[in-house]
Amino acid sequence: MPKGRLIISNMISNRLYLDYAATTPVDPDVVAAMLPYFTSAWGNSSSIHAAGRTAKAALEQSRNTIAESIGAEPSEITFTGGGTEANNHAVKGLAFAARRKTGRAHVLVSSIEHPAVLASAESLKEHGFSVGFIPVDSVGRIRLDELEHMLTPETCIVAVMHANNEIGSIQPISEAARITHLNNSLFHMDAVQTLGKMPLCLHDLEIDTAAFSAHKIYGPKGVGALYIKKGVEVDPLFHGGAQERNRRGGTENVPLIVGFAAAVRKAVELRQRVQDRLSGLREYLCTELAKRWNFVFFNGDAANVLPNIVSISFDSNTISLDGETLLMNLDLRGVSASSGSACSSGSVKPSHVLQAIGRDDATARSIIRLFFGRERTQAEIDSLLAVLDAIFADHHRE
Ligand SMILES: Cc1ncc(COP(=O)(O)O)c(C=O)c1O
Incomplete structure (x- = not known):
């Protein structure tokens, strides 16, 4: 040995x-909260009969819980299949919608983003966008002066993570969002590592979109959420049914979403x-x-x-x-x-x-x-x- x-x-x-x-x-409490939605209340939340209505009620209750915990409105929450999907949806969906509306096609992301954001931004190059990477200082905080210099009249979105997943540095989000908005660009925040660990009030932070994931806070894998501020346009990633206010086609995974909400509730409490x-x-x-x-x-x-x-x-x-x-x-x-x-x-x-x-x-x-x-x-x-x-x-x- x-x-x-x-x-x-x-x-x-x-x-x-x-x-x-x-x-x-x-968390065992999360498992207990999810179980009935596998075994007895397994309806499709889009069905209009009783089984569907039960699932729909659980879905909306979960949305309320998560929205409340991050200082958002329930209608601003779109459930996703995890943090990677939420980041893809935000970066690509914001960029495509903004270009259609404004003609802008320049994207800025911090150089220490998770691959879910970095690769999403890189993929935009194939669609005619240009991408810049905002440098950070020696302790891993983005350089706000550089952000200011790098913004151009062409910049449609800026993405900066709330806290980094490798070194933990918390970013100056309010300042970065303010600088971005002065340029009339949109701001995305990857909050996968901060949900449940730091108090969050998205309306106070004045950001446009934010990505979350359940499995970093004792919830199940494969479920997350995208916050989209009221009035902000984000193109869908998945086309299909009218679920999630036409933002994400596909039957909602009610058991995992219920588990996500239970995990958030407990994380906030503790x-x-x-x-x-x-x-x-x-x-x-x-x-x-x-x-x-x-x-x-x-x-x-x-x-x-x-x-x-x-x-x-x-x-x-x-x-x-x-x-x-x-x-x-x-x-x-x-x-x-x-x-x-x-x-x-x-x-x-x-x-x-x-x-x-x-x-x-x-x-x-x-x-x-x-x-x-x-x-x-x-x-x-x-x-x-x-x-x-x-x-x-x-x-x-x-
Ligand atoms: C900062 C950050 N963003 C996004 C993700 C991806 O989340 P998910 O595993 O739910 O796809 C992770 C996971 O490691 C992460 O740490």
Whole structure:
């Protein structure tokens, strides 16, 4: 058995799971809320008979819950098949509708967006749009001065994520949206990593669209939502029936949507308590890492960061490991962590986020992301530190 293997109880599958930005388990209360919509109330929400009406009532109740939790109107919520779809829908749907109306065909996205936004923007090039990438500073916050310079009379949309999924930096959204609107352009925010973790009031933020996902907050996978501010035009991605106010054809997945709403309800109810506790764990882990190992350094903005995440890199002159090898070593010892977005995890490409904050390629390959969930305890952080101790000792260059 490798040195320092973890033996921890009360853990998912007897492992120390520290990859809650990739996904979370589904909360038992969420499973309980969903179950009747699989087994007894399984009607199609578009049917006019009693079974349909029951499903429709659950659908609309869920929409109300989610809208209320983010400071929006229920009519501004469109259910989707997850965060990737919501981002695709926003970026492409806003761009196509805006070009039709204004003739503008220039899109700006931050350079640290999730691939769901980056690839959506890239795909617009094939349709005659031009795309620019807004730089970030060394802690991963977008450069508002650069945004101002990059906006042109041709810019139809700007997309900036609320908080980054690899390093946790929270973006100056209100300011970015204000600058964008002064140019009469539209503003999209990917809020997949902040829903349920930060208080959100979309009307106050004055953004036009926002993307959400259920499975980052103990809800089911494959369901999310797109907020579309009243009066903003977004072309549909899926054509079909008149569901979701003609915005997304296809029968609504009522059980998953009910689960999404239950997950949001619980996340909001627990938020303050959970986030206070996780902030404490984060501080403890950062202090211990800094105290023990001078070759470890932190990525992100300590003053504006999600309380759940610690993103570290290490000096490859001192430690003979890259991030992927460290992740494999952690995995062998029972710790599940990752280097960034689940999609790029498993590849050896340097992180585009670390490149954007100015790290060289070797350092950009050495990122690991430790992301806590509700279940995590200080004793488990101590176990993690013991495991890292063993791995670093094995790979220290003399
Ligand atoms: C910031 C961000 N946006 C979008 C997504 C995609 O969401 P989904 O997995 O629901 O498609 C993720 C998932 O990792 C994410 O972290």
